[in-house]
Amino acid sequence: MVQFTQTRLDASFSALSDATRRGVLERLGRSDASITDLAEKFHMTLTGMKKHVGILEQAGLITTEKVGRVRTCKLGGRALQDEAAWIDKHRRLWEARFEALDRLVEDMKRKEKRNERRKG
């Protein structure tokens, strides 16, 4: 289960590491679109866009459906929950460490002031 989540996070963060793919997700956040629409919007060949769409689909971030000659793309159901959870958990750890560092610096400043007052 843990291994499964790790593999999924590998795939989804990798899918997110490209500005065009992030743009496609933003675009699909507004409405579904065909690969032709997406290729036009991002000034790209159909082949290039198909590759990006394939990576997003494999990562489970979008789904596609072919009706006749048109393949329509829509957002997948997962909505980046695991990715957001990982980043949030990590940020909390990170902030806790910076707060501890802040407290340490404040503490040192207070001690320094006390010593100065004693000397003065």
Added chain:
Amino acid sequence: MVQFTQTRLDASFSALSDATRRGVLERLGRSDASITDLAEKFHMTLTGMKKHVGILEQAGLITTEKVGRVRTCKLGGRALQDEAAWIDKHRRLWEARFEALDRLVEDMKRKEKRNERRKG
């Protein structure tokens, strides 16, 4: 500026797309560590760990400092703000679309019930 953020997001999401590198960030969330410590913890050669550390450092997620023969790694100052912001914005869009879909389904159900009552 926008281009700069996009390039940074490319690098940081790419850095996050590997379970070992996410593990290194989690480990550094608890305390600073040398590359040797990290290589041991993740059962990896020094060369392999140096490569991962280099990718995390280039993405601005960690900083390293060499004192004598030991290179110490610590979390960078950015704490994944931009990455969290991108994912949050995207999730909001996504949820809004699913809510709109839910409302549509509810609406259809209500209409259906009303029609059934009229017939009955």
